Amino acid sequence: MSDWGWVALAYGxxxxxxxxxxxxxxxRIRNARRSLGEIE
Amino acid sequence: xxxxxxxxxxxxxxxVLSLATAFxxxxxxxxDDVQGxxxxxMYLHVPAAWLAYLAFLVTFVGSVAYLLTRHFRxxxxxxxxxxIGVYFTGLAIVxxxxxxxxxxxxxxxxxxxxxxxxxxxxxxLGYLALRxxxxxxxxxxxxxxxxxxxGAIQIPLVHFSVVWWxxxxxxxxxxxxxxxxxxxxxxxVALIVxxxxxxxxxxxxxxxxxxxIHLEDQRDAVERTADQPVAGEAVTAPDxxxxx
Numbered sequence: 001m002s003d004w005g006w007v008a009l010a011y012g013x014x015x016x017x018x019x020x021x022x023x024x025x026x027x028r029i030r031n032a033r034r035s036l037g038e039i040e
Numbered sequence: 041x042x043x044x045x046x047x048x049x050x051x052x053x054x055x056v057l058s059l060a061t062a063f064x065x066x067x068x069x070x071x072d073d074v075q076g077x078x079x080x081x082m083y084l085h086v087p088a089a090w091l092a093y094l095a096f097l098v099t100f101v102g103s104v105a106y107l108l109t110r111h112f113r114x115x116x117x118x119x120x121x122x123x124i125g126v127y128f129t130g131l132a133i134v135x136x137x138x139x140x141x142x143x144x145x146x147x148x149x150x151x152x153x154x155x156x157x158x159x160x161x162x163x164x165l166g167y168l169a170l171r172x173x174x175x176x177x178x179x180x181x182x183x184x185x186x187x188x189x190x191g192a193i194q195i196p197l198v199h200f201s202v203v204w205w206x207x208x209x210x211x212x213x214x215x216x217x218x219x220x221x222x223x224x225x226x227x228x229v230a231l232i233v234x235x236x237x238x239x240x241x242x243x244x245x246x247x248x249x250x251x252x253i254h255l256e257d258q259r260d261a262v263e264r265t266a267d268q269p270v271a272g273e274a275v276t277a278p279d280x281x282x283x284x
Contacts, residue, residue: 003077010081010138014088014131019239022055023129023249025069027263032255036262 050246062087062230062237069230079137083230086213087238088132089157093195095125095242096164100195103188106181112257115181118188120249122167129161142247144208152201153209160194167191177257 001009062083072079102118105111136154137147148154167187174180202211213221214231222228 001142004141006138007077007080010084010135011063011205013134014084015063017127017131018055020217020243022052022248025054025245025252029248029252029255032252032259036255036259 051247054244055241057239058240065230065233069226070224071119072227074142076144078139079227081135083234085132085135085139086231088128088135089232090235091238091242092125092128092132092160093199094239095121095128096160096192096195098246099125099164099167099188103185103192106185107189112177112181115185116250116253117146117246119184120246120253121170122164123249124245126161126164126168128238128242129157129164133157133161136171149208151208152205153198153207155212156194156198156201160198163187163191163194175260177260205220 066080066083069080069083071077075082098121099118102116103119106114106118133154140149141147167184171180171184171283173183177233202209203208222230222231
């Protein structure tokens with residue numbers, strides 16, 4: 001693989017994992033708000 | 041746009057803007073004489089490692105503050121920071137491996153810096169696991185705070201491992217007694233902006249993660265209360281002899 005290939009892999013892993021991590025927090029906040037609303 | 045909506049969205053907007061800036065600078069900065077274009081991986085790897093230190097340092101401060109004050113706010117800060125720190129540590133390890141394969145010829149070597157970073161990663165994974173061993177919020181906070189304090193000893197161990205032992209890993213490039221080893225100003229700017237961008241990401245994630253813990257604590261408290269029998273059901277109204 002070329003140097004640019006390794007660079008693309010590194011940026012893909014970083015930005016992709018960050019999107020998943022941030023997305024999971026956003027979803028969990030939405031679910032917590034929903035279930036709190038249902039209980040109350 | 042209401043203030044509440046703005047508060048919900050600014051962390052996500054800050055993450056996108058800061059990462060876009062860091063990405064642009066990393067791509068327009070020149071290639072390194074020795075590493076070539078692989079140096080661009082360093083604009084991610086170094087900030088990820090620094091933010092892991094910062095996150096675990098905040099966990100340490102939050103743990104100490106909790107043990108002193110017993111306020112759950114500090115426990116929430118420590119927990120949120122530990123989770124984000126584990127993410128950044130894992131990211132730093134993976135990025136280091138992606139850089140090491142074309143540079144050193146191997147994905148991994150049992151070098152002091154790499155080994156100690158892996159141990160730190162697993163210790164803080166253990167911290168997160170420990171928090172799940174009980175539903176009692178006081179026991180959870182107490183146990184986690186002790187590990188949050190003890191675990192922090194690894195931060196200087198990992199950072200100074202490249203100075204204290206002979207390692208394959210490079211020594212520090214920025215904070216050195218004789219000044220930064222990076223001479224090209226554009227490369228230095230790309231690295232510093234990368235660290236700043238990741239710091240913005242960390243702060244934004246902390247805001248949302250603390251909000252999540254707060255909501256989950258509220259939900260758990262409401263559920264615990266809902267499970268309790270209502271006292272009124274067991275009480276019979278006294279017969280006062282009046283009209284029924």
